[in-house]
Amino acid sequence: MSTVDDITALILDDHASFRRGFARLDDARDEQELLAIWDALALHLDIHAEAEEAILYPHLVKHGDDGEDETTDAIGDHNKIRDAIAEAKLHPVGSKPWWDAVGTARRENSEHLAEEEDEALPDFRRHASTELRAELGQRWLTFYGEHKAGRNLSFHDKDPQQYVADHR
Ligand SMILES: [Fe+2]
Ligand SMILES: [Fe+2]
Numbered sequence: 597m598s599t600v601d602d603i604t605a606l607i608l609d610d611h612a613s614f615r616r617g618f619a620r621l622d623d624a625r626d627e628q629e630l631l632a633i634w635d636a637l638a639l640h641l642d643i644h645a646e647a648e649e650a651i652l653y654p655h656l657v658k659h660g661d662d663g664e665d666e667t668t669d670a671i672g673d674h675n676k677i678r679d680a681i682a683e684a685k686l687h688p689v690g691s692k693p694w695w696d697a698v699g700t701a702r703r704e705n706s707e708h709l710a711e712e713e714d715e716a717l718p719d720f721r722r723h724a725s726t727e728l729r730a731e732l733g734q735r736w737l738t739f740y741g742e743h744k745a746g747r748n749l750s751f752h753d754k755d756p757q758q759y760v761a762d763h764r
Pocket of ligand 1: 607
């Protein structure tokens with residue numbers, strides 16, 4: 597298995613790009629730059645959460661040592677990030693309420709990445725074979741290809757308990 601095909605490596609790549617995206621907002625010089633950086637970052641955050649909910653968590657919830665709790669937490673975190681992104685869209689870019697919402701998205705995302713990287717992904721690695729990691733990695737890439745620019749995705753919150761009940 598090349599590491600490129602491993603779903604956990606693909607997820608970590610996305611996480612690194614989220615951190616870079618938030619950092620780039622700090623360096624933006626005007627509202628046009630802010631908008632360009634934020635639009636791309638927000639879309640990527642939303643697609644990433646959908647991809648994990650379609651591909652990673654259905655496996656983790658069934659096979660993880662602590663899969664149900666980790667999945668409940670993750671869906672709840674994804675909802676908070678989605679809500680903050682939706683809130684930011686209601687305000688002029690660069691305004692105080694926009695920065696507040698973006699700050700919330702950043703904080704919630706940072707907390708969530710740490711939990712995912714320190715708890716959910718290690719649990720997944722303990723139970724997923726090399727073949728499965730590669731297979732899900734392939735599905736991950738296909739998902740991104742099929743949903744370029746968020747095509748055919750609606751970024752709506754999911755009830756964490758219901759999600760677990762539907763997938764366990
Ligand atoms: Fe993630
Ligand atoms: Fe996540």
